Amino acid sequence: MKSDEIKEAALKFFTIHGYEGASLSQIAEDVGMKKQSIYAHFKGKDDLFLQVLHDAKETELSSKLEYFSSIDSSHPEKDLYGFLQLVIDLFQKNEQLKFWLRISFFPPAHLQKDIDMEVIDIEEKVQGILENKFQEWMDAKLIIAPSAKIPTYAFLGVVDSILIELVYGNDEHRLLEKLNASWRVFWRGISHH
Amino acid sequence: MKSDEIKEAALKFFTIHGYEGASLSQIAEDVGMKKQSIYAHFKGKDDLFLQVLHDAKETELSSKLEYFSSIDSSHPEKDLYGFLQLVIDLFQKNEQLKFWLRISFFPPAHLQKDIDMEVIDIEEKVQGILENKFQEWMDAKLIIAPSAKIPTYAFLGVVDSILIELVYGNDEHRLLEKLNASWRVFWRGISHH
DNA sequence: AGATAACTGACGAACGTTCGTTAAAGAGGT
DNA sequence: ACCTCTTTAACGAACGTTCGTCAGTTATCT
Numbered sequence: 001m002k003s004d005e006i007k008e009a010a011l012k013f014f015t016i017h018g019y020e021g022a023s024l025s026q027i028a029e030d031v032g033m034k035k036q037s038i039y040a041h042f043k044g045k046d047d048l049f050l051q052v053l054h055d056a057k058e059t060e061l062s063s064k065l066e067y068f069s070s071i072d073s074s075h076p077e078k079d080l081y082g083f084l085q086l087v088i089d090l091f092q093k094n095e096q097l098k099f100w101l102r103i104s105f106f107p108p109a110h111l112q113k114d115i116d117m118e119v120i121d122i123e124e125k126v127q128g129i130l131e132n133k134f135q136e137w138m139d140a141k142l143i144i145a146p147s148a149k150i151p152t153y154a155f156l157g158v159v160d161s162i163l164i165e166l167v168y169g170n171d172e173h174r175l176l177e178k179l180n181a182s183w184r185v186f187w188r189g190i191s192h193h
Numbered sequence: 194m195k196s197d198e199i200k201e202a203a204l205k206f207f208t209i210h211g212y213e214g215a216s217l218s219q220i221a222e223d224v225g226m227k228k229q230s231i232y233a234h235f236k237g238k239d240d241l242f243l244q245v246l247h248d249a250k251e252t253e254l255s256s257k258l259e260y261f262s263s264i265d266s267s268h269p270e271k272d273l274y275g276f277l278q279l280v281i282d283l284f285q286k287n288e289q290l291k292f293w294l295r296i297s298f299f300p301p302a303h304l305q306k307d308i309d310m311e312v313i314d315i316e317e318k319v320q321g322i323l324e325n326k327f328q329e330w331m332d333a334k335l336i337i338a339p340s341a342k343i344p345t346y347a348f349l350g351v352v353d354s355i356l357i358e359l360v361y362g363n364d365e366h367r368l369l370e371k372l373n374a375s376w377r378v379f380w381r382g383i384s385h386h
Numbered sequence: 387a388g389a390t391a392a393c394t395g396a397c398g399a400a401c402g403t404t405c406g407t408t409a410a411a412g413a414g415g416t
Numbered sequence: 417a418c419c420t421c422t423t424t425a426a427c428g429a430a431c432g433t434t435c436g437t438c439a440g441t442t443a444t445c446t
Contacts (some may be wrong), residue, residue: 017213034397035431035433036396036398036434045433064319102299108214141351153370153374153375156343158354161351164354164356178350180346181342181343185344218404226421230422233421233422
Protein backbone atom coordinates (compact mmCIF):
# COMPACT_ATOMS: atom_id res chain seq x y z
CA MET A 1 0.00 0.00 0.00
CA LYS A 2 1.41 3.35 -1.10
CA SER A 3 -0.31 5.31 1.63
CA ASP A 4 1.61 3.29 4.21
CA GLU A 5 4.87 4.36 2.60
CA ILE A 6 3.76 7.96 2.78
CA LYS A 7 2.82 7.62 6.42
CA GLU A 8 6.17 6.01 7.13
CA ALA A 9 8.07 8.90 5.55
CA ALA A 10 5.77 11.43 7.19
CA LEU A 11 6.40 9.83 10.56
CA LYS A 12 10.13 10.25 10.01
CA PHE A 13 10.05 13.92 9.10
CA PHE A 14 7.41 14.88 11.64
CA THR A 15 9.60 13.26 14.26
CA ILE A 16 12.78 15.01 13.18
CA HIS A 17 11.45 18.44 12.28
CA GLY A 18 8.06 18.69 13.94
CA TYR A 19 4.79 19.54 12.26
CA GLU A 20 5.75 22.97 10.97
CA GLY A 21 9.27 21.93 10.06
CA ALA A 22 8.26 18.95 7.95
CA SER A 23 7.17 19.70 4.39
CA LEU A 24 5.05 17.64 2.05
CA SER A 25 7.67 17.93 -0.70
CA GLN A 26 10.27 16.40 1.62
CA ILE A 27 7.96 13.56 2.49
CA ALA A 28 6.95 12.98 -1.12
CA GLU A 29 10.55 13.01 -2.30
CA ASP A 30 11.41 10.41 0.31
CA VAL A 31 8.71 8.12 -1.05
CA GLY A 32 9.68 8.86 -4.63
CA MET A 33 6.77 10.96 -5.79
CA LYS A 34 5.64 14.55 -6.10
CA LYS A 35 3.91 16.31 -3.28
CA GLN A 36 0.71 16.67 -5.27
CA SER A 37 0.36 12.89 -5.37
CA ILE A 38 -0.02 12.82 -1.61
CA TYR A 39 -3.45 14.37 -2.11
CA ALA A 40 -4.61 11.19 -3.82
CA HIS A 41 -4.19 9.44 -0.47
CA PHE A 42 -4.80 12.14 2.11
CA LYS A 43 -6.98 15.17 2.29
CA GLY A 44 -4.06 17.37 3.26
CA LYS A 45 -1.20 17.86 5.67
CA ASP A 46 -3.45 17.82 8.72
CA ASP A 47 -5.16 14.62 7.63
CA LEU A 48 -1.82 12.92 7.04
CA PHE A 49 -0.54 14.10 10.38
CA LEU A 50 -3.60 12.95 12.29
CA GLN A 51 -3.49 9.52 10.71
CA VAL A 52 0.17 9.15 11.62
CA LEU A 53 -0.74 10.28 15.10
CA HIS A 54 -3.52 7.75 15.38
CA ASP A 55 -1.29 4.89 14.24
CA ALA A 56 1.43 5.89 16.67
CA LYS A 57 -1.04 6.02 19.51
CA GLU A 58 -2.42 2.57 18.73
CA THR A 59 1.07 1.10 18.60
CA GLU A 60 2.14 2.61 21.87
CA LEU A 61 -1.03 1.76 23.72
CA SER A 62 -1.21 -1.84 22.53
CA SER A 63 2.47 -2.38 23.31
CA LYS A 64 1.98 -1.29 26.87
CA LEU A 65 -1.32 -3.11 27.37
CA GLU A 66 0.22 -6.27 25.98
CA TYR A 67 3.09 -6.01 28.43
CA PHE A 68 0.80 -5.65 31.41
CA SER A 69 -1.29 -8.63 30.38
CA SER A 70 1.81 -10.76 29.84
CA ILE A 71 3.27 -10.41 33.34
CA ASP A 72 2.16 -12.62 36.18
CA SER A 73 2.04 -9.65 38.54
CA SER A 74 3.56 -11.40 41.50
CA HIS A 75 7.05 -9.96 41.22
CA PRO A 76 6.82 -6.18 41.28
CA GLU A 77 10.58 -5.70 41.13
CA LYS A 78 10.88 -7.69 37.92
CA ASP A 79 7.62 -6.44 36.43
CA LEU A 80 8.32 -2.76 36.96
CA TYR A 81 11.92 -2.88 35.82
CA GLY A 82 10.77 -4.83 32.81
CA PHE A 83 8.38 -2.05 31.96
CA LEU A 84 11.20 0.46 32.01
CA GLN A 85 13.16 -1.74 29.65
CA LEU A 86 10.13 -2.08 27.42
CA VAL A 87 9.88 1.69 27.15
CA ILE A 88 13.55 1.96 26.23
CA ASP A 89 13.14 -0.83 23.72
CA LEU A 90 10.08 0.72 22.13
CA PHE A 91 11.76 4.06 21.85
CA GLN A 92 14.95 2.75 20.31
CA LYS A 93 13.47 0.48 17.68
CA ASN A 94 10.20 2.19 17.05
CA GLU A 95 10.05 5.55 15.35
CA GLN A 96 6.47 5.95 16.47
CA LEU A 97 7.23 6.50 20.15
CA LYS A 98 9.71 9.26 19.29
CA PHE A 99 7.03 10.90 17.19
CA TRP A 100 4.51 10.43 19.95
CA LEU A 101 6.75 12.02 22.52
CA ARG A 102 7.58 15.04 20.43
CA ILE A 103 4.08 15.93 19.42
CA SER A 104 2.55 15.20 22.82
CA PHE A 105 5.06 17.56 24.40
CA PHE A 106 4.79 20.28 21.80
CA PRO A 107 1.71 19.85 19.63
CA PRO A 108 0.99 22.18 16.71
CA ALA A 109 -1.37 24.76 18.17
CA HIS A 110 -4.28 24.24 15.79
CA LEU A 111 -4.38 20.48 16.48
CA GLN A 112 -3.86 20.59 20.22
CA LYS A 113 -7.40 19.51 20.99
CA ASP A 114 -7.20 16.34 18.89
CA ILE A 115 -3.78 15.47 20.24
CA ASP A 116 -4.63 16.06 23.88
CA MET A 117 -7.55 13.67 23.62
CA GLU A 118 -5.34 10.82 22.48
CA VAL A 119 -2.62 11.63 25.01
CA ILE A 120 -5.01 11.74 27.92
CA ASP A 121 -6.61 8.48 26.81
CA ILE A 122 -3.34 6.56 26.96
CA GLU A 123 -2.31 8.29 30.14
CA GLU A 124 -5.46 7.36 32.00
CA LYS A 125 -5.40 3.75 30.90
CA VAL A 126 -1.77 3.15 31.84
CA GLN A 127 -2.17 4.98 35.10
CA GLY A 128 -5.25 2.93 35.95
CA ILE A 129 -3.53 -0.35 35.33
CA LEU A 130 -0.47 0.65 37.32
CA GLU A 131 -2.56 1.80 40.23
CA ASN A 132 -4.34 -1.55 40.38
CA LYS A 133 -1.06 -3.43 40.26
CA PHE A 134 0.42 -1.35 43.04
CA GLN A 135 -2.67 -1.90 45.12
CA GLU A 136 -2.33 -5.67 44.70
CA TRP A 137 1.33 -5.53 45.63
CA MET A 138 0.55 -3.45 48.67
CA ASP A 139 -2.15 -5.89 49.76
CA ALA A 140 0.32 -8.75 49.32
CA LYS A 141 2.89 -6.84 51.39
CA LEU A 142 5.35 -6.97 48.50
CA ILE A 143 5.85 -3.24 48.64
CA ILE A 144 5.14 -0.52 51.15
CA ALA A 145 3.42 2.78 50.46
CA PRO A 146 0.91 5.15 52.06
CA SER A 147 -1.49 4.68 49.13
CA ALA A 148 -1.41 3.16 45.66
CA LYS A 149 -1.34 6.60 44.07
CA ILE A 150 2.07 7.46 45.52
CA PRO A 151 4.13 4.67 43.90
CA THR A 152 2.05 5.01 40.72
CA TYR A 153 2.89 8.65 40.25
CA ALA A 154 6.46 8.11 41.36
CA PHE A 155 6.92 5.28 38.90
CA LEU A 156 5.38 7.30 36.09
CA GLY A 157 7.93 9.92 37.04
CA VAL A 158 10.74 7.43 36.61
CA VAL A 159 9.35 6.53 33.20
CA ASP A 160 9.24 10.20 32.25
CA SER A 161 12.79 10.80 33.34
CA ILE A 162 13.95 7.86 31.23
CA LEU A 163 12.02 9.23 28.28
CA ILE A 164 13.76 12.58 28.63
CA GLU A 165 17.12 10.88 28.57
CA LEU A 166 16.02 9.02 25.46
CA VAL A 167 14.96 12.25 23.82
CA TYR A 168 18.35 13.80 24.50
CA GLY A 169 19.58 10.58 23.07
CA ASN A 170 23.24 11.44 22.76
CA ASP A 171 24.63 9.11 25.36
CA GLU A 172 23.72 5.46 25.82
CA HIS A 173 26.02 5.12 28.81
CA ARG A 174 24.41 8.04 30.61
CA LEU A 175 20.97 6.58 29.90
CA LEU A 176 21.85 3.30 31.60
CA GLU A 177 23.36 5.10 34.56
CA LYS A 178 20.27 7.22 35.02
CA LEU A 179 18.02 4.20 34.63
CA ASN A 180 20.05 2.32 37.20
CA ALA A 181 20.11 5.23 39.66
CA SER A 182 16.43 6.13 39.36
CA TRP A 183 15.39 2.55 39.59
CA ARG A 184 17.50 1.73 42.66
CA VAL A 185 16.33 4.76 44.59
CA PHE A 186 12.73 4.20 43.52
CA TRP A 187 12.78 0.57 44.52
CA ARG A 188 14.37 1.30 47.85
CA GLY A 189 11.71 3.95 48.28
CA ILE A 190 8.81 1.49 48.07
CA SER A 191 10.30 -1.77 49.37
CA HIS A 192 10.82 -3.25 52.82
CA HIS A 193 14.46 -3.36 53.86
CA MET B 194 15.97 49.10 24.48
CA LYS B 195 13.98 47.99 21.42
CA SER B 196 16.06 44.87 20.82
CA ASP B 197 15.01 43.62 24.23
CA GLU B 198 11.39 43.96 23.25
CA ILE B 199 12.08 42.00 20.11
CA LYS B 200 13.83 39.27 22.05
CA GLU B 201 10.94 39.14 24.47
CA ALA B 202 8.42 38.64 21.69
CA ALA B 203 10.71 36.17 19.93
CA LEU B 204 11.02 34.19 23.14
CA LYS B 205 7.27 33.97 23.33
CA PHE B 206 6.71 32.70 19.81
CA PHE B 207 9.72 30.40 19.76
CA THR B 208 8.36 28.86 22.94
CA ILE B 209 4.85 28.40 21.62
CA HIS B 210 5.53 27.41 18.03
CA GLY B 211 9.15 26.33 17.95
CA TYR B 212 11.85 27.64 15.65
CA GLU B 213 10.23 26.69 12.36
CA GLY B 214 6.75 27.59 13.49
CA ALA B 215 7.61 31.09 14.68
CA SER B 216 7.80 33.77 12.00
CA LEU B 217 9.53 37.12 12.03
CA SER B 218 6.35 38.89 10.96
CA GLN B 219 4.52 37.48 13.99
CA ILE B 220 7.29 38.64 16.26
CA ALA B 221 7.49 42.07 14.68
CA GLU B 222 3.76 42.57 14.85
CA ASP B 223 3.82 41.71 18.53
CA VAL B 224 6.40 44.44 19.11
CA GLY B 225 4.56 46.87 16.88
CA MET B 226 6.88 47.11 13.93
CA LYS B 227 7.49 45.61 10.50
CA LYS B 228 9.50 42.44 10.22
CA GLN B 229 12.17 44.15 8.14
CA SER B 230 12.96 46.43 11.07
CA ILE B 231 14.20 43.45 13.01
CA TYR B 232 17.21 43.42 10.72
CA ALA B 233 18.37 46.73 12.20
CA HIS B 234 18.87 44.85 15.48
CA PHE B 235 19.72 41.32 14.45
CA LYS B 236 21.52 39.77 11.54
CA GLY B 237 18.65 37.42 10.86
CA LYS B 238 16.39 34.78 12.33
CA ASP B 239 19.24 32.56 13.45
CA ASP B 240 21.01 35.44 15.15
CA LEU B 241 17.85 36.43 17.00
CA PHE B 242 17.20 32.86 18.01
CA LEU B 243 20.73 32.28 19.27
CA GLN B 244 20.68 35.47 21.33
CA VAL B 245 17.38 34.47 22.89
CA LEU B 246 18.90 31.07 23.56
CA HIS B 247 21.95 32.59 25.19
CA ASP B 248 19.88 34.84 27.45
CA ALA B 249 17.67 31.95 28.48
CA LYS B 250 20.67 29.86 29.31
CA GLU B 251 22.24 32.58 31.44
CA THR B 252 19.01 33.08 33.34
CA GLU B 253 18.49 29.43 34.04
CA LEU B 254 22.09 28.76 35.00
CA SER B 255 22.41 31.76 37.30
CA SER B 256 19.09 30.99 38.98
CA LYS B 257 20.22 27.50 39.83
CA LEU B 258 23.73 28.52 40.86
CA GLU B 259 22.31 31.23 43.07
CA TYR B 260 20.05 28.73 44.77
CA PHE B 261 22.87 26.35 45.53
CA SER B 262 25.02 29.10 46.98
CA SER B 263 22.16 30.37 49.13
CA ILE B 264 21.46 27.13 51.01
CA ASP B 265 23.42 26.16 54.05
CA SER B 266 23.75 22.59 52.82
CA SER B 267 23.13 20.93 56.15
CA HIS B 268 19.51 19.95 55.58
CA PRO B 269 19.30 17.82 52.44
CA GLU B 270 15.57 17.24 52.79
CA LYS B 271 14.82 20.94 52.81
CA ASP B 272 17.49 21.86 50.28
CA LEU B 273 16.48 19.30 47.69
CA TYR B 274 12.77 19.86 47.99
CA GLY B 275 13.45 23.57 47.78
CA PHE B 276 15.24 23.01 44.50
CA LEU B 277 12.22 21.23 43.08
CA GLN B 278 10.06 24.16 44.10
CA LEU B 279 12.55 26.53 42.54
CA VAL B 280 12.28 24.68 39.23
CA ILE B 281 8.49 24.85 39.34
CA ASP B 282 8.66 28.51 40.23
CA LEU B 283 11.09 29.33 37.45
CA PHE B 284 9.00 27.49 34.93
CA GLN B 285 5.74 29.10 35.90
CA LYS B 286 6.83 32.70 36.09
CA ASN B 287 9.68 32.67 33.64
CA GLU B 288 9.07 32.19 29.96
CA GLN B 289 12.74 31.49 29.42
CA LEU B 290 12.75 28.07 31.06
CA LYS B 291 9.86 26.93 28.88
CA PHE B 292 11.77 28.08 25.85
CA TRP B 293 14.89 26.38 27.11
CA LEU B 294 13.07 23.11 27.64
CA ARG B 295 11.47 23.05 24.23
CA ILE B 296 14.52 23.82 22.19
CA SER B 297 16.84 21.61 24.22
CA PHE B 298 14.47 18.72 23.65
CA PHE B 299 13.84 19.36 19.99
CA PRO B 300 16.40 21.75 18.56
CA PRO B 301 16.18 22.96 14.96
CA ALA B 302 18.48 20.62 13.06
CA HIS B 303 20.83 23.23 11.62
CA LEU B 304 21.53 24.74 15.06
CA GLN B 305 21.81 21.53 17.03
CA LYS B 306 25.57 21.93 17.56
CA ASP B 307 25.28 25.39 19.12
CA ILE B 308 22.36 24.35 21.28
CA ASP B 309 23.92 21.12 22.51
CA MET B 310 26.97 23.02 23.70
CA GLU B 311 24.91 25.26 25.93
CA VAL B 312 22.74 22.41 27.18
CA ILE B 313 25.68 20.24 28.10
CA ASP B 314 27.38 23.15 29.84
CA ILE B 315 24.48 23.70 32.23
CA GLU B 316 23.95 20.01 32.69
CA GLU B 317 27.55 19.37 33.73
CA LYS B 318 27.66 22.29 36.14
CA VAL B 319 24.41 21.41 37.92
CA GLN B 320 25.31 17.76 38.05
CA GLY B 321 28.75 18.57 39.48
CA ILE B 322 27.31 20.72 42.24
CA LEU B 323 24.67 18.15 43.12
CA GLU B 324 27.21 15.37 43.24
CA ASN B 325 29.35 17.32 45.69
CA LYS B 326 26.37 18.08 47.90
CA PHE B 327 25.31 14.46 47.98
CA GLN B 328 28.85 13.42 48.83
CA GLU B 329 28.87 15.83 51.77
CA TRP B 330 25.53 14.56 52.97
CA MET B 331 26.70 10.98 52.69
CA ASP B 332 29.84 11.77 54.68
CA ALA B 333 27.70 13.44 57.34
CA LYS B 334 25.44 10.35 57.41
CA LEU B 335 22.45 12.50 56.55
CA ILE B 336 21.54 10.26 53.65
CA ILE B 337 22.46 6.76 52.57
CA ALA B 338 23.56 5.70 49.11
CA PRO B 339 26.09 3.36 47.44
CA SER B 340 27.79 6.32 45.77
CA ALA B 341 27.12 10.01 45.24
CA LYS B 342 26.31 9.40 41.57
CA ILE B 343 23.23 7.32 42.38
CA PRO B 344 21.21 9.95 44.27
CA THR B 345 22.47 12.63 41.88
CA TYR B 346 21.12 10.90 38.81
CA ALA B 347 17.96 9.85 40.62
CA PHE B 348 17.31 13.40 41.77
CA LEU B 349 17.95 14.77 38.29
CA GLY B 350 15.37 12.22 37.21
CA VAL B 351 12.85 13.62 39.65
CA VAL B 352 13.55 17.09 38.30
CA ASP B 353 13.01 15.85 34.76
CA SER B 354 9.74 14.18 35.62
CA ILE B 355 8.50 17.42 37.18
CA LEU B 356 9.56 19.31 34.09
CA ILE B 357 7.55 16.97 31.91
CA GLU B 358 4.49 17.54 34.01
CA LEU B 359 5.08 21.27 33.67
CA VAL B 360 5.37 20.95 29.92
CA TYR B 361 2.05 19.14 29.73
CA GLY B 362 0.90 21.95 31.92
CA ASN B 363 -2.81 21.28 31.85
CA ASP B 364 -3.28 20.28 35.44
CA GLU B 365 -1.86 22.04 38.49
CA HIS B 366 -3.38 19.49 40.85
CA ARG B 367 -1.78 16.58 39.03
CA LEU B 368 1.56 18.38 39.10
CA LEU B 369 1.49 18.72 42.86
CA GLU B 370 0.47 15.10 43.29
CA LYS B 371 3.30 13.90 41.10
CA LEU B 372 5.75 16.17 42.87
CA ASN B 373 4.59 14.87 46.23
CA ALA B 374 4.72 11.23 45.12
CA SER B 375 8.10 11.40 43.41
CA TRP B 376 9.60 13.32 46.26
CA ARG B 377 8.33 11.02 49.01
CA VAL B 378 9.53 7.89 47.26
CA PHE B 379 12.84 9.50 46.37
CA TRP B 380 13.45 10.71 49.88
CA ARG B 381 12.57 7.35 51.40
CA GLY B 382 14.94 5.85 48.85
CA ILE B 383 17.97 7.75 50.12
CA SER B 384 17.21 8.32 53.79
CA HIS B 385 17.65 6.25 56.94
CA HIS B 386 14.39 5.01 58.37
C1' DA C 387 -13.70 -12.51 -25.37
C1' DG C 388 -14.05 -7.80 -26.55
C1' DA C 389 -15.68 -3.11 -26.03
C1' DT C 390 -16.87 0.36 -22.78
C1' DA C 391 -17.12 2.68 -18.63
C1' DA C 392 -15.28 3.77 -14.07
C1' DC C 393 -11.75 4.15 -10.90
C1' DT C 394 -6.85 4.79 -9.20
C1' DG C 395 -2.59 6.97 -8.77
C1' DA C 396 0.67 10.11 -10.34
C1' DC C 397 1.83 14.20 -12.92
C1' DG C 398 2.95 19.25 -14.57
C1' DA C 399 1.32 23.68 -13.96
C1' DA C 400 -0.30 27.07 -11.44
C1' DC C 401 -2.78 29.19 -7.48
C1' DG C 402 -2.36 32.53 -3.50
C1' DT C 403 0.30 33.08 0.52
C1' DT C 404 4.05 33.33 3.49
C1' DC C 405 8.76 32.85 4.41
C1' DG C 406 13.54 35.15 5.33
C1' DT C 407 16.24 38.59 3.39
C1' DT C 408 18.09 42.82 1.04
C1' DA C 409 18.14 47.69 -0.58
C1' DA C 410 16.74 52.29 -0.65
C1' DA C 411 14.10 56.13 1.17
C1' DG C 412 12.34 58.82 5.06
C1' DA C 413 11.92 60.35 10.02
C1' DG C 414 13.87 61.86 14.70
C1' DG C 415 17.02 63.20 17.85
C1' DT C 416 21.72 65.10 18.99
C1' DA D 417 24.84 67.05 8.72
C1' DC D 418 25.24 62.69 11.04
C1' DC D 419 23.65 58.52 13.11
C1' DT D 420 20.02 55.38 14.61
C1' DC D 421 15.83 53.45 13.69
C1' DT D 422 11.80 52.69 10.93
C1' DT D 423 9.34 52.29 6.85
C1' DT D 424 8.17 50.99 1.99
C1' DA D 425 9.22 48.17 -1.75
C1' DA D 426 10.70 44.26 -3.79
C1' DC D 427 13.18 39.76 -4.08
C1' DG D 428 13.56 34.54 -4.82
C1' DA D 429 12.22 30.56 -2.58
C1' DA D 430 9.25 27.58 -0.41
C1' DC D 431 4.86 26.53 1.51
C1' DG D 432 0.09 23.90 1.19
C1' DT D 433 -3.35 23.33 -2.01
C1' DT D 434 -6.26 22.87 -6.37
C1' DC D 435 -6.82 21.96 -11.14
C1' DG D 436 -6.97 19.38 -15.43
C1' DT D 437 -4.91 15.52 -17.57
C1' DC D 438 -3.32 11.07 -18.60
C1' DA D 439 -1.72 6.23 -18.27
C1' DG D 440 -2.92 2.04 -16.23
C1' DT D 441 -5.82 -1.05 -13.86
C1' DT D 442 -10.35 -2.93 -12.68
C1' DA D 443 -15.31 -3.73 -13.30
C1' DT D 444 -19.48 -4.06 -16.14
C1' DC D 445 -22.14 -5.25 -19.95
C1' DT D 446 -23.09 -7.12 -24.56
